[in-house]
Structures are given as structure tokens and as C-alpha cells.
Amino acid sequence: MNRALPEMLHCLNTSVGNLAGNCTDLTVLDRQRTRIKWQQEQFQQQQQQQQQQNYFASQGQQLQGLINGDLRLDQVVTRSLKVDPGLENGWPDYGKFPLPKTGFCEESTGFESAGYLNGSAFEMNYAISRTASCPPAVAEAVAAVADGKGKESIVTEKLSSAVGKESFKKRKADKAQNSKVVAEDDSRDKRIKGCAEEEDSKMTEQNSSKNNSSSNSKNNNNNRENSGDTSKENSKVSEVQKPDYIHVRARRGQATDSHSLAERVRREKISERMKYLQDLVPGCNKITGKAGMLDEIINYVQSLQRQVEFLSMKLAAVNPRLDFNIDNFFAKEVFPACTASFPTLGATSSEMANPALLQLNQLQQVISCCGLEMGMINPPDMGLRRTTSAPVSFPENFLDTSYFNQIQPSTTWDADLQNLFGVDIHQGRSTPFPSQPFTDNYES
Amino acid sequence: MENPESVSRESKTKKRRKTLNDDQTQSISNNMKWRTEAEQQIYSSKLFEALRQVRRNNSPAEANHRPRGRVVREAADRVLAVAAKGRTRWSRAILTSRLRLRFKKVRKQKVTGGGRLRKVEVRKENKGITVLQRKVRVLGRLVPGCRKLSFPNLLEETTDYIAALEMQVRAMTALTQLLTGGAGGLAAPVDQLQSNLTSPT
Numbered sequence: 199m200n201r202a203l204p205e206m207l208h209c210l211n212t213s214v215g216n217l218a219g220n221c222t223d224l225t226v227l228d229r230q231r232t233r234i235k236w237q238q239e240q241f242q243q244q245q246q247q248q249q250q251q252n253y254f255a256s257q258g259q260q261l262q263g264l265i266n267g268d269l270r271l272d273q274v275v276t277r278s279l280k281v282d283p284g285l286e287n288g289w290p291d292y293g294k295f296p297l298p299k300t301g302f303c304e305e306s307t308g309f310e311s312a313g314y315l316n317g318s319a320f321e322m323n324y325a326i327s328r329t330a331s332c333p334p335a336v337a338e339a340v341a342a343v344a345d346g347k348g349k350e351s352i353v354t355e356k357l358s359s360a361v362g363k364e365s366f367k368k369r370k371a372d373k374a375q376n377s378k379v380v381a382e383d384d385s386r387d388k389r390i391k392g393c394a395e396e397e398d399s400k401m402t403e404q405n406s407s408k409n410n411s412s413s414n415s416k417n418n419n420n421n422r423e424n425s426g427d428t429s430k431e432n433s434k435v436s437e438v439q440k441p442d443y444i445h446v447r448a449r450r451g452q453a454t455d456s457h458s459l460a461e462r463v464r465r466e467k468i469s470e471r472m473k474y475l476q477d478l479v480p481g482c483n484k485i486t487g488k489a490g491m492l493d494e495i496i497n498y499v500q501s502l503q504r505q506v507e508f509l510s511m512k513l514a515a516v517n518p519r520l521d522f523n524i525d526n527f528f529a530k531e532v533f534p535a536c537t538a539s540f541p542t543l544g545a546t547s548s549e550m551a552n553p554a555l556l557q558l559n560q561l562q563q564v565i566s567c568c569g570l571e572m573g574m575i576n577p578p579d580m581g582l583r584r585t586t587s588a589p590v591s592f593p594e595n596f597l598d599t600s601y602f603n604q605i606q607p608s609t610t611w612d613a614d615l616q617n618l619f620g621v622d623i624h625q626g627r628s629t630p631f632p633s634q635p636f637t638d639n640y641e642s
Numbered sequence: 643m644e645n646p647e648s649v650s651r652e653s654k655t656k657k658r659r660k661t662l663n664d665d666q667t668q669s670i671s672n673n674m675k676w677r678t679e680a681e682q683q684i685y686s687s688k689l690f691e692a693l694r695q696v697r698r699n700n701s702p703a704e705a706n707h708r709p710r711g712r713v714v715r716e717a718a719d720r721v722l723a724v725a726a727k728g729r730t731r732w733s734r735a736i737l738t739s740r741l742r743l744r745f746k747k748v749r750k751q752k753v754t755g756g757g758r759l760r761k762v763e764v765r766k767e768n769k770g771i772t773v774l775q776r777k778v779r780v781l782g783r784l785v786p787g788c789r790k791l792s793f794p795n796l797l798e799e800t801t802d803y804i805a806a807l808e809m810q811v812r813a814m815t816a817l818t819q820l821l822t823g824g825a826g827g828l829a830a831p832v833d834q835l836q837s838n839l840t841s842p843t
Contacts, residue, residue: 464794471797478804492777495800499784502807509814510718511711513693516821 676805685725686813692717722810730802731795735787 452462472491476482479498485491675681696717719736726733771779781796782789785803788796 467794468797471794471801474801475797475804478801489774489777492774492781495804496777496781496784499781499800499804499807502804502811503784505811506718506807506814507711507715509811509818510715512818512822513718513814514711514714516818 676802676809681725682809682813682816685721685809686817688721688725689718689813689817692721718810718814722806726802726806730806731788731791731799732786732803733806739786 452458468488472488475495476491479494482491482494485494693714696713723733723736728734728737778793778796779789781800782791785796785799788799791799
């Protein structure tokens with residue numbers, strides 16, 4: 199990278215010479231002066247690496263603000279020009295130099311002016327002698343334009359030449375920033391203000407980190423801004439800082455605004471869940487569109503609830519039979535049928551029936567305990583917590599009080615089933631209820 | 643230099659995608675749970691006991707205060723909510739509302755059944771509430787405890803609620819068949835009951 203610099207210097211000199219020869223009155227003295235100043239500046243730049251980095255960040259931000267149209271190019275140029283009246287003769291031509299290149303391509307203009315404005319923005323903050331940095335920047339911008347690729351790298355490298363890797367990373371990140379200039383409209387004012395106030399390094403780093411993350415996260419697959427290669431390079435530099443964002447990729451041809459991204463995520467969530475519902479609700483396959491689907495869903499839920507209501511009324515009608523008939527009912531009616539089918543099951547299935555039956559019994563115990571919970575006096579919070587988080591704990595608490603109450607009605611039920619299936623229920627039940635069976639049941 | 647960063651970026655996006663997939667798989671598995679036989683068995687047995695409990699509670703005191711259908715309905719809903727193991731919002735809402743009703747002894751028709759009969763008519767001139775928004779609100783009122791829920795979450799709750807309701811209907815149908823069936827109809831439901839007992843999967 200640094201090796202490129204001398205070449206650029208040569209370019210600079212030749213171009214300066216050419217341009218000077220072409221259209222300006224730059225004397226040899228002026229040229230020498232610029233050269234010396236440039237060398238001085240190089241030295242100073244090396245001394246002030248850190249500051250430059252931060253300023254580069256801020257410059258990048260300001261650059262974006264400028265690009266976004268807050269300041270016109272002319273204003274910037276004139277501002278920079280006024281800083282060094284001595285070289286004013288040469289500058290207007292330099293100032294006009296990038297502009298004719300607008301026809302090159304849309305993006306490159308941004309980049310050129312990026313380089314140019316970077317240099318000029320630098321001037322505003324630095325000493326006047328730094329104006330000499332402009333011609334190299336311009337020349338390099340020219341050279342970069344001529345190259346057609348990696349122009350930003352040249353610009354960045356020029357502006358902070360002898361720096362380490364972290365700054366390189368940061369520069370590349372800012373390069374990404376520069377390339378994504380057009381996309382970031384909202385925080386434009388913030389950036390300009392930050393630059394103008396010359397905020398300290400932390401703030402700039404934060405801002406740039408935010409911008410980096412957001413821009414890098416939106417970087418990929420966006421074909422609007424960049425040629426493919428540079429965008430890939432930019433995107434890969436990502437995440438030097440780590441904010442806790444949800445990283446979403448913008449797809450091709452889609453807006454990269456943070457709002458629209460969030461909206462897209464939300465829309466995708468909604469459509470995904472609508473798809474589930476479509477599978478669940480019968481007859482929804484033909485219907486597209488949220489409104490129609492919602493209608494169908496509402497109808498379906500209402501019909502299900504009506505069914506439940508109807509069935510519950512039916513059960514209620516049946517209910518009187520439940521209580522006083524329960525012993526007789528199952529003993530008389532179910533018993534013969536079951537015993538008839540019982541031999542067909544065979545010995546193995548009886549063993550299968552046992553644990554299932556035990557399970558059923560234990561479940562019934564649990565149910566009765568749960569049912570009792572309604573009658574017990576409990577603070578609602580506790581009850582809620584018990585019901586939702588640990589239904590298992592019900593039986594443990596209520597077991598002592600309710601266990602013996604529950605034995606009598608359940609005994610008959612178990613007795614009948616015992617008769618039915620020939621299982622020794624009492625053995626299973628007489629053991630003081632450990633909580634494990636309940637957990638097993640609830641975990642199933 | 644680029645590789646670890648790109649890997650970290652990839653992993654971050656993958657992490658987001660993975661959580662999304664985890665949610666998906668979890669909701670799918672939850673829905674599938676409502677369709678299993680085991681759940682239905684558990685629910686049936688629980689419901690049965692709850693009904694007996696209701697019967698026992700009702701006979702001494704308040705048999706005439708509330709229509710029996712209503713009581714049964716509430717019991718069924720409550721048992722369904724318990725079967726949901728508190729994972730979903732509507733189940734928690736059902737249980738909470740029951741408790742609140744019990745302890746405050748206020749006869750408030752809060753939950754599902756009564757609400758759906760009243761639909762707020764909003765004229766179309768009021769463009770603040772769009773048609774879609776209106777429907778979302780109706781759906782929110784249908785699912786218990788989901789009135790002020792965001793649309794995606796509401797859809798998720800609705801998915802689970804529909805699955806649970808379907809299971810409830812199946813179980814109650816079987817139960818009523820079992821209980822109300824005559825001698826002829828007994829054979830089929832009894833076999834069903836037996837198959838439920840013998841094949842607990």
C-alpha cells in the first residue's frame with residue numbers, strides 16, 4: 199500500500215505539472231512550496247495518526263452529510279479555497295476538475311468527491327498548510343477514476359498513510375460507510391453536528407460503529423450502490439464493534455432503510471404464521487390475502503367454540519347420570535363388554551394395561567386434587583403460579599387434606615376397574631403418593 | 643483477517659435465523675402435541691373427573707343459579723387450559739379468570755362464550771381503524787386473554803388455541819358418545835376407551 203504512494207506522488211507531480219501547464223499560473227515556486235508542504239504534512243500526518251483516524255471517521259460522516267446534499271459542492275470548494283488564498287489560482291481548476299468527471303459513472307462521482315471533499319474537509323479543521331493535501335487527493339482521485347476500482351482504498355490510504363491494522367480496518371469500515379452514503383438519510387444531521395463540534399474519539403467511534411454495523415448489515419446483496427467486488431470487500435470487514443442488533447440482510451433490489459427492514463421482518467413473521475394457520479384451518483388454501491384468511495380463521499374459531507358449547511350442554515344433560523350411576527354404569531354396562539374383549543387382548547396387553555391403568559388412576563387423583571383447588575381458599579397469585587408453572591405441586595400440597603376425602607368416591611371407580619382388569623390397584627395406590635408419577639404424567 | 647469476521651457475521655445471522663427456526667419448530671411441535679392420542683386421553687380423563695367434581699359441587703347448592711351447560715363448559719375450558727401446561731397465553735388467561743371469578747364472586751362473563759355475540763360495528767368512514775384492524779380485534783376477543791396482543795403473537799396464540807379446541811371437541815365428542823350411547827353404541831366407544839388405555843402413545 200505504501201508502495202503505491204510514491205507512484206501517486208509521481209502522478210501528482212506530473213498531473214500537477216500538466217494541469218499547471220495547461221491552465222494555471224502555478225509557478226515553479228508554487229510547485230516547490232506545495233511539495234515541501236506536502237512532505238511536511240506527511241510528517242505531521244504520521245505524528246497525528248490517532249487524531250486522523252478519528253477525524254477520518256468524522257470526516258466520513260460529514261462527507262455523507264455533504265453528499266446527502268446539505269452542503270453543495272461549490273460551497274465546500276469555496277470554503278476550502280478560501281482557506282488558502284495563496285494557492286487560489288490553482289484551486290478553481292482543481293475544483294472544477296472532478297466535476298467534469300460526473301459523466302463517468304454515478305457512483306464514482308460520489309467517490310471522487312468523497313476523496314476531494316475529504317481532503318477539503320480536512321483542511322477546514324487542520325492548519326492552512328494542509329491544503330497541499332488536496333492536489334494529491336485530487337490526483338489520486340483522477341488516477342483512481344482512471345483505474346476504476348479500489349478508489350476508496352487509495353483515498354483512504356492517502357489520507358492516513360502509515361497506520362496499523364486496526365485503523366485499516368476502521369478505514370475500510372468507513373469506506374463501507376462512504377459507499378453506503380446514499381442510504382443513510384436519517385442520521386445525517388447527527389453526523390454533521392458531531393463533526394462540527396469535534397466530538398471526542400469515543401463518540402465518533404460509537405457513531406461510526408453504529409453506522410458501520412447498520413450499514414454493514416445492510417451491505418450485502420444490494421446492487422444499487424456498488425459494483426460487486428467492492429461491496430463484498432466492504433461487507434466482509436464487518437463488526438469490529440459489536441452492538442446487539444438483529445442482523446438482517448437486505449435482498450436484492452430492496453430498500454435498506456432500517457425502518458423498511460424492520461417492517462420486512464415483521465411482515466415475514468406474520469406471513470409465516472398465516473401459513474401455519476392456513477394449514478390448520480380447513481378450506482383456507484384457496485384464499486389469499488390477510489383479510490379473507492382472517493375471516494376464515496374467525497369463522498373457524500367461532501364454530502369450534504360453538505361446538506364445544508353444544509357438547510358441554512350435552513354433557514350437562516348427561517351429567518346427572520354420572521354421579522349416581524357411575525358405579526352401576528361402569529360395572530354393569532362397561533364390564534361385560536370389557537370382559538368380553540379382555541381375553542382377546544392376551545397376557546401381554548394386560549401388562550400394558552396395568553401401567554396405563556395405574557397412570558389413569560393417578561391422573562384421576564390429580565384431577566380431583568386439581569378440582570379441589572377451586573374450592574380451596576388460596577391467594578390467586580399462588581394459585582395461578584401453581585396452575586401454570588407447577589401443576590405438579592398441587593397434589594403435594596393438597597394431598598394431605600384431600601387425599602382421604604377423595605378416596606371414597608374413587609375407590610368405587612378403582613374397584614370396578616380392578617374387577618375389570620384384574621389388577622391389584624390398591625398396591626399401587628396405597629403407597630404414599632410420590633411426586634414422580636405426577637411428573638411423569640405431566641411430562642408426557 | 644477477513645475470515646473470522648465473516649464467520650462471526652455469518653454466525654450472527656445464522657443465530658437469528660436459528661432462533662426463528664427454533665420458534666417455528668417449537669410451535670409446530672406444540673401444535674402436534676394437541677393432535678396426539680396421549681393428550682386426548684389425558685384430557686378425557688381429566689375432564690371426566692372434573693365433571694364429576696362439578697356434579698358433586700352443584701348438587702348441594704347452586705344447581706339452579708348457573709345453567710349446567712355453562713358450568714360444564716367452564717370446566718371443560720379449565721381442564722383444557724390445564725392441559726396446555728401454562729405455555730400459552732390463552733390458557734393462563736382462562737385459569738386466571740376462573741380464579742378471579744371464584745374469589746371475587748362476581749358473575750362476569752369475561753371469557754370466550756359471551757363475547758363473540760357482541761360485535762362492535764365500526765363504520766367505514768372511520769379510516770383510523772382499517773378493515774384488517776377490525777378483524778384482528780375480533781379475533782383478539784375470541785381468543786381468551788389476547789385482546790391487546792400484537793398481530794404476530796396473536797396469530798401464534800390462535801394457532802395453538804385452534805389446535806387445542808379441536809382436541810377438546812374430539813375428546814368431548816368421544817366422552818358424550820361414551821356416556822350417552824345406548825347398548826349398541828357402547829361397543830364402539832368402549833373399544834375406543836380400551837384402545838386409549840392399552841396404547842398410551
